[in-house]
Amino acid sequence: MSSKQDIIVIALGGNAILKPHEEGTAQDQMNNITETCRQLVQLLKRGHQLVLTHGNGPQVGAILLQNEAARNQVPPMPLDVCGAQSQGLIGYMFQQALRRELSRQGLSQSVSCVITQTEVDADDPAFENPTKPIGPFYSEEEAARLQQEFDFAMKEDAGRGYRRVVPSPDPRSIIERDAIAALLQQGGIVIASGGGGIPVTAEGKQLSGVEAVVDKDLAAHRLAEDAGADVLLILTDVERVMLNYGTDSEKPVSRMTVAQAKTYRDEGHFKEGSMEPKVRAGIRFVRSNPEGRAIIARLDQAVEAVDGTAGTEIIA
């Protein structure tokens, strides 16, 4: 139970912004975000401070597709720039929706989205092995053209066509952490590190963007550590972390120690690129802050998760 006023970093899954069956209009996205914000306001009413971070897969996918469609008229932007655009898009919607829900409840915290860069190591082994699919599906011919023209790594995706894959390096630090801290200190709600932040590498102190995607849950851990958060709450589409997920012997876990979590991980219970990074982010968080709480829960159970009655808590 959290009775004191905690700093909670919330990592929102893609379903907080867009549901799988939806077309993806601005109104679709605003409706889902508004629904998400209704819950978040419940946490704010209890006096907690929030830092929000979110995925950006469908949005950056749409932007890449638009860049591709207009490529003979407008120079396509590289992935880092498209990521920055998606942070603006989603951040704006959260700023507006959250302010609206706050004012309905008579609250008046400031809400702001900070464009965020995440530093990664230039020699992260992920750069040798691109794994993260982004953007639209292509035919074999188109895939070959992109590979040749732009040196993109393309991968066949379960019979649905070819997609570009990019490296997913480990986040080392959040470049805008001082700004985020200043906003928190003033009592504001901060939206940051959308889509895991824009990945940048540093040569000396000179940053430059790279064509990669940082896992948003691992970036959320860095954000939580930098913000001195009490709680890292990772919201997704399942109620709890599951052992033997998707099988007959599926079993929900409501609490696990770091040691148990690692054993389960080694046993292969957590899907790579899905539940695995969430558990890894949680392990990292409670290791760096043993008093802190790391919880993985379903999007509509955020309040219950903080209350300790829903989700899976990872404890030191």
Next chain:
Amino acid sequence: MSSKQDIIVIALGGNAILKPHEEGTAQDQMNNITETCRQLVQLLKRGHQLVLTHGNGPQVGAILLQNEAARNQVPPMPLDVCGAQSQGLIGYMFQQALRRELSRQGLSQSVSCVITQTEVDADDPAFENPTKPIGPFYSEEEAARLQQEFDFAMKEDAGRGYRRVVPSPDPRSIIERDAIAALLQQGGIVIASGGGGIPVTAEGKQLSGVEAVVDKDLAAHRLAEDAGADVLLILTDVERVMLNYGTDSEKPVSRMTVAQAKTYRDEGHFKEGSMEPKVRAGIRFVRSNPEGRAIIARLDQAVEAVDGTAGTEIIA
């Protein structure tokens, strides 16, 4: 002369990001922004604090064109959302370039871009008379289709084709002003209100985006007032405000009082949508802060303008 450590709000014209002859690649934009940042760092070295704002015409134009080109695959985003994307795009580039130039000079201020909404009145007369052209040029047939399909106002533009025109309402307040103030207080450099901010109207306290464009210089005045700025510096592509601009009797002005500026304006010396809003922003600023300085200068003379040896200063 500014010898003390001032808060300077700088409104950057489009040429700070993209030159007219350029194609508009990410590299073009980053090169220009880097060049701009080199100067800004000179002001930072003197201990001044900076808030940067900028135009977004070519960027939002490109985003609108990309939306149009992919409209059968991805739902097009409305203008407010495209504006938010452009803030992310440009803000990211400034964050990265400015940090790079700061570190070259041994400085380490934090730099952050805050996605910004600008409140406008729902009954602003501008909504009756859309004047601001945005996005690509269309043929007469395409223009007719857009007018019919989306109820866009379309206008013929000097024989170059048809463009969509949107209202340009007066900015009333900067919604994220508290966040901007908190970042300044911490000593950071803030990028805000890009493209004049995303225009929103309020019904009670409920904000919603509107299809309009706020003049970036008038928004810069609001920003300057909210930030308690000492200097509002509007950078553009001419060295000074001119009387009889473009004629044989063209005459640069290095200093004018508010009363003189108004007389010149009434005499029609300042072009609507171009120099006129810059002068208007300057008048508003020195009226609200008679100790403050409002200067209109050429992009490459920012330092000299603050020193009082370049540009046109408007005094109370």
